Amino acid sequence: MDMIVLGIDPGLGTTGWALVAGDGTRSSLCGSGAIRTSSKCDSAERLLTICDGIRGLLSENDVDEVAIEDVFLAKDARAALALGQARGAAILGAAMMGVRVCSYSALEVKQSVTGNGRASKEQVSYMVQSLLGLAEPLRPTDSADAAAIAICHIGRVAANRLKTESLVE
Amino acid sequence: MDMIVLGIDPGLGTTGWALVAGDGTRSSLCGSGAIRTSSKCDSAERLLTICDGIRGLLSENDVDEVAIEDVFLAKDARAALALGQARGAAILGAAMMGVRVCSYSALEVKQSVTGNGRASKEQVSYMVQSLLGLAEPLRPTDSADAAAIAICHIGRVAANRLKTESLVE
Numbered sequence: 001m002d003m004i005v006l007g008i009d010p011g012l013g014t015t016g017w018a019l020v021a022g023d024g025t026r027s028s029l030c031g032s033g034a035i036r037t038s039s040k041c042d043s044a045e046r047l048l049t050i051c052d053g054i055r056g057l058l059s060e061n062d063v064d065e066v067a068i069e070d071v072f073l074a075k076d077a078r079a080a081l082a083l084g085q086a087r088g089a090a091i092l093g094a095a096m097m098g099v100r101v102c103s104y105s106a107l108e109v110k111q112s113v114t115g116n117g118r119a120s121k122e123q124v125s126y127m128v129q130s131l132l133g134l135a136e137p138l139r140p141t142d143s144a145d146a147a148a149i150a151i152c153h154i155g156r157v158a159a160n161r162l163k164t165e166s167l168v169e
Numbered sequence: 170m171d172m173i174v175l176g177i178d179p180g181l182g183t184t185g186w187a188l189v190a191g192d193g194t195r196s197s198l199c200g201s202g203a204i205r206t207s208s209k210c211d212s213a214e215r216l217l218t219i220c221d222g223i224r225g226l227l228s229e230n231d232v233d234e235v236a237i238e239d240v241f242l243a244k245d246a247r248a249a250l251a252l253g254q255a256r257g258a259a260i261l262g263a264a265m266m267g268v269r270v271c272s273y274s275a276l277e278v279k280q281s282v283t284g285n286g287r288a289s290k291e292q293v294s295y296m297v298q299s300l301l302g303l304a305e306p307l308r309p310t311d312s313a314d315a316a317a318i319a320i321c322h323i324g325r326v327a328a329n330r331l332k333t334e335s336l337v338e
Contacts, residue, residue: 044269047257047260047264048265051261080246080253081249084249084252084256084257085253087250087257088216088253088255088256088257088261089257091216091254092213092217092220101212101213
């Protein structure tokens with residue numbers, strides 16, 4: 001049976017999201033987009049926009065689980081701090097809605113979607129388009145990354161289910 | 170007239186807080202403590218504990234503004250990311266309660282409380298004890314740091330008020 005996963009690629013300015021349904025053998029896109037915040041707003045307002053955006057997506061859609069990228073390649077400590085805050089806001093939005101959040105490293109996501117942990121952004125975007133059977137690549141690229149995270153999670157859950165079933169037999 | 174400020178020294182494991190009342194000439198402590206989260210819990214639960222803890226403090230107390238430290242001396246990008254998430258959770262807790270959040274760098278806080286931007290933790294703790302007229306230093310030290318942030322903010326607000334008043338005259 002299909003599970004529905006909300007993939008999130010968090011960022012203070014742009015948080016990409018994608019709703020993906022799948023059972024581990026095939027995946028389809030239910031929706032995608034980006035939550036944008038203005039640098040003219042103070043950071044509390046921006047974090048609230050991200051948190052409320054995720055809560056809104058989860059209240060409007062029947063989502064089983066949330067998947068989010070684990071580690072960021074931040075330029076410096078200040079950038080990592082800003083990314084951490086945005087990521088925290090997204091995780092909190094999910095936690096407030098009682099939806100489980102799973103994390104994956106960029107390497108795991110790339111490995112899962114392209115077979116290569118060091119794939120380029122373009123390769124990830126191309127494979128997401130292909131796996132979801134889309135006529136065009138997902139835009140913005142933050143949404144494509146979010147879809148990749150969701151696909152990675154669905155694959156992992158399906159693999160664990162198979163493993164459990166074969167242990168039971 | 171006294172303003173009441175909730176100072177926050179955020180961290181994923183321990184978030185120190187202090188409620189300080191003051192008018193810029195003298196300050197008094199209304200309460201202090203720490204929100205602790207267990208490393209056995211997943212990060213979504215820990216962030217929710219921090220966010221809910223701040224919301225609880227703001228709903229139980231008549232707080233005018235929240236002050237939080239701006240930049241962390243993180244060991245590495247991963248530590249900065251974790252700190253950023255904790256900080257984001259604390260800011261979100263305040264934003265959800267509609268309370269304004271102001272940020273100060275560690276240098277500003279130390280400068281404001283001890284007169285020396287490079288003061289040691291012990292010097293900050295000693296000056297907080299002295300400024301608040303306490304018999305003993307605040308424990309845990311995260312609470313003392315949170316009180317220093319609140320005192321810094323109260324001083325800044327009072328200085329700005331004086332500046333505005335002298336411009337009006």
